Amino acid sequence: MNTLSTYLIIAALLFGLGLLGVLQRRNLIGMLISIELMLNGANINFMAFNRFLAPEPAVGQIITLFVMGLAAAEAAIGLSIILALFRKFRSINVERAQQMRG
């Protein structure tokens, strides 16, 4: 139902799924995706509190907005570090990577 606790439960589930991804994914990009899920869980919380409890409806929305912005920055940084790592491997170990394919 469209109540506070429904949203909170959805948020908790998203957060939990995100955690699961962070804990068991071996792919770094997969981990990053999972972290985005966790942040979304928090965002749903903010929006829900904003809708059902908060005195000013604008505050929660603004927070959500900023969390999104930060998530974007975080993703950019995370991806660049992952890419750097990848480039390093390739530059060191192209041969092996190809061997493995074969």
Next chain:
Amino acid sequence: MNFMTEAMAQAAFWIVVGLTLAGAVIAVFPRNIVYNVLGLVLALTGVAGLYVFLGSMFIGLMQLLIYVGAICVAIVFAIMLSRPLHLEVPQRKLPKVLLAAMASCLFAIALIGVSLRTAWKPAAERGTDWSVATIGELLLTRYDLVFEVISLVLLVAILGAIVTAGFSRRLTS
């Protein structure tokens, strides 16, 4: 009629919820990274729908714009740039998956418990001003500092991405 719209709204709500969770599951479980990204897109769209249900079309749109439009695209680019990534589908180790599942289940259950056991109290006076104009105004007054700092954060992110990923002009790798 009224009943119908309500039922429709209900159904739509649950569909959105289902989409979100299904997307999240797809984002986490399959071993192919491309499916994960698609799942993420699905989940984020679902969340955007939830925001609409929570009364804010604006944030829902932003969600689509920022997350789906920016983050997911960036991730896709990263996957393209690191081509062999999606080729790798090594076997999972069962103990690790089990442990991770247990820990995250524990966490989720605990969080659900917290949200159910807490007596959430609405504020005494609830404002009704949902307009985007108010958000804009607050951004330029009360959240002025944050607004300015986030530009710095983004600057750092861009610079950092350039430097770290090795695309700097000075770096000829």
Next chain:
Amino acid sequence: MSWLFKDPVLLAAVLCTWLPFLSMAVILIFTRHKPQLSSYISIGAVSTSLICALYLLIKLVHVGEPVEYRTAWLIADDIIIPFGYLFDPLSLLMLLIVAVISFLVQVYSLGYMAGDPGFSRYYAFQSLFAWAMMDMVIAPGMLQLYIFWELVGLASYLLIGFYYEKWSAGQAGKKAFVMTRLGDIGFFLGLILLVLGFGDLGIVAMNEAAQAQAIPSYLITASALLIFCGVIGKSAQFPLLTWLPDAMEGPTPVSALLHSATMVAAGVYMFSRIFPFFAASPTAMAIALAIGTITMLLSSTMAMATYDIKQVWAYSTVSQLGFMVMGLAAGGYFAGVFHLTTHAGFKALLFLCSGVFIHEYHSNDMRDIGKGGGRSLKIPMVCMTVGALALSGVFPFSGFFSKEAIMGVLAAYPNKIWLLAGLLGALMTAYYSFRLIFMILFPKKVDATMPHDAVHYHQEKDDKIQIDHEEAAAGHGAAHGHGSSHGHEEGHGNVFWYMAWPLIILTTITLVLGFFQHSLEGFLLGHAADAHGGEGGHGAGHYALLIAAVSMGLAGIAWAYYEFGRKGASQEGFLARLPKTQALFANRWYIDRFLRRFLDRAIYGGLTNVFTRNDRRVIDGGIDGFCLFTIGSGRLFSFLQSGMLQYNLLVMVAAVGLVVLYFVV
């Protein structure tokens, strides 16, 4: 600075305590590569300190009230932590002891350490020690005392570990430091408790308040017991007594200075420093008495089983420290302090004598020294015998008087078991000290062919001249010097006499100090006599006790003579016939092993291992996995595939999850 020169006492005090520090700094910074100069700087500083200490003693000997120069170090409004100088009879006496022994040991080291590559460093550390010890002695507040107490421990660590090439020396240094620190935990906690409960760490204030019962008794008992932990650590009382014998890895002069005469006595000194405070808590006193007794008996037995000459004196030091604690804890303020004084003299003497033997024969084993002809080194031999007689409490040596004083106090105690323990201790003390003497003096077989430096020394020509010169200078030299034929190599002419002089001076002190008992008593108790109610009765009226104690000592000597001294003695001792007991004694009653096992198993082996394994798997594993990757596994991101980071995260998530769950349920 003009305030400094207005008051000669303060000037002397500042000079006395800070010159060694200055000398340390100068040596470390400027004269590291000039060993001779370094040693002269250090000795110059400490001799000035000695003169200043004497001046202070003479100047202040008749001042009734303790003289205090202090500034308070405020942490908060209601807490007073004084720093500065406190001169009362006790601190003046101790200051003099420290200065004298430091001076003598530094002079002695000129000979003993000659040619050592770390000569400058050695003197820098000696100065560091002198500075720390003196500042500790004159501390007016417990925190200053604690701070310098730790610095003394640091100096001890550096000096024990001086022979760093020796692995065991480094280990021993660490052991000593860590073990004494273990006791200091209690000390520090006691201080914090006092700060919070009483708010003033001034020694005078503490003592007065404790006597006036201004501090609640539970607080006194608790903090006194905690502070006593510091005594246990520093003065090597049971159960932390095993570090001291190990500390003998350091150079012998260091053992003489730190581990017999001054540093280890710091615990006893601190006890007597706040004696009225302790005395206000009968529980603390009783526990201290018990610990002192156990320590004394245990370490006496240990001393009976070892053949290492320095170890014997180390155990003996522990046991005598236990004896002092007994005396103090039984209420004998003067008796304890007096024994501390005399013990500082004769134990330093014993160590320095042993140092000469070790230096000459390059062996710590008394059987080797005996076989090598240790008896031919007349001065050290005679001096050592004097020291051993003092240690055994034979009239008229200084140990006799102080032991009698403590026995008197113990006899006045209602429960006679302490007195019996004391007498037993006296018997054992005499036995093990003369066991050592006789083994050197009457070796079973003199091995004349044994190659050692002494043989060369004996053939020097010019020793007679040296000795004559010495006889002329020292009034009592004739008693020791006649006919002896030790010497030294050409060009090292001073080396032997650098070592012999301090021995002679200390022997003199040992001979005469006992007769100053009453003037010392007057000096020490004069101002505090009403506070302690005097300690009348001991020594004088107890002829039976006197005879008992002396006869115990003599019996010990006779026993030792029977087993080791007489012609055809087996030189094995009764312990050899009781192998189990001997093993028990030789292994220090397994205290060490127990502690080590406890530490190894419980802390190092158990916890660290768990953490290490976790750490290896979790944190290093990432890198290991990564290395494997570069070598051959060839999998991209294999460090993640091995799941190390995630295993880590898992722990974190599970921990937080459990916490959250706890708050929900």
Next chain:
Amino acid sequence: MMKWVLFIPELYYVLMAVVFFALSLQRKSEPRRLYTWAVILSGVGVLVAVLSARLEGMVFFDAYRVDLYSQVFKLLLALGTFWVVLTCSELEGIDSRQHAEFYLFTFICTLGMMMLVSAVELLTIYISVELSSYCLYLLVAMRRKTDEFAETGIKYFMVGSTASGFMVFGISYLFGMTHTTYVAELMKVLPGMMTEPAAIVGLVLALSGFFFKQALFPFHIWAPDVYQGAANQVTTYIATASKMAAAAIVIRFVGFSGGESAVFIKLLVVLSILSMTFGNLVAIIQKDIKRLLAYSSIAHAGYMMIGILSMTQRGYASAIYYALAYLIMNFACFMVILKIADDGHNLKIKELAGLHKRSPLLAMTLMLGLFGLAGIPPTVGFTGKFLVFAAALEQGYLTLVIIGMINATISLYYYLIVIKAAYLLEPVNPYPPVRVDKWTKSLAIFLVIAMVYVGIFPDQFVALTEAAARSLFI
């Protein structure tokens, strides 16, 4: 209406960032010139922080409070940054083409942390934390020749992102409970709500993000790897400046509970004990000195927590003092490491052998720093521990203090290993002499004096920290 003067230190750091942004655009990188600029600018930064130390007031619609508490920490941050920049004369760990970016990120990171200590609004706090964290992620990943330590950056990033996910989630609960994001209102309402699970869970989750920065158990997992894997200068920065900000924000957040919840305090006690014990025990077996210091930093987070969890003014003051002490001592140790490993490699303990001959001054600095960390009087570390333990005993946490003391003793063991290497061991192969320029020399002398002076005459500093702690709750 806006009192811009109050914002001057931050503005100054923005300016610095702009300068280095401009410098980073140059085609040719000139490390020497960049270094000179960085030293001068950050030196002036310290001056600015000193000059603005007495400012007070609110800016940005009460989202940003300038008071003694924040200014003290800003000064510490500026000082830490300046010191780190000063040691960058041989910035070998970073590719010389990236030096401008290195300084840029360092200064932006300092800026973020400065805002962190002043921010009194949850969103501002969150953004500031993230700003500084992002810079650190990038700095860690910057190490040159990272073949050996390539995964350091990603580990730091992953753990940090997860922790910040916790933090946002916690903040969302706090927002739901109190309906406000302002710290001042939060502190009024929250203590009355500590029985509600969401309030306390929100607080714990939010704190976990800051515990991550502080490297408190169990959020320490990044610390050893990052300390070991990052360039030496970056490690120094993380170990000193960033710890200051973490301490400041943890103090602020722990204060939210108002000491109302016994369970919460118990949790902190447990964390503190685990942190100390774990850090000290694992440190014993380390060979790499930076890794050893990482574990020691975990232990020190525990000691600092002892002061914080007393939740009295004296407790907070002692924690601030401890932070100050930790900055000086830890930096002293790291400076020595930086100077010995001037080619940017990772120093093993055994490489310290014979240091007292190669450079007596550095050896002494290292010894004093380590003794400070071990809490041996009369160094500043002893006074810090004394104050922290006294504050905890005042609240009756005797067991905790005893465990803390035992830990201090254990820690002595591994500090002594290092000191022994520096003073008592002889190197197997002679190492080249250490080059010590006059800046390093004067800095070392300053640190030695500071460690002893602040340790022996702490009264002014204690008064300062107490005033700062008072201003925390006005």
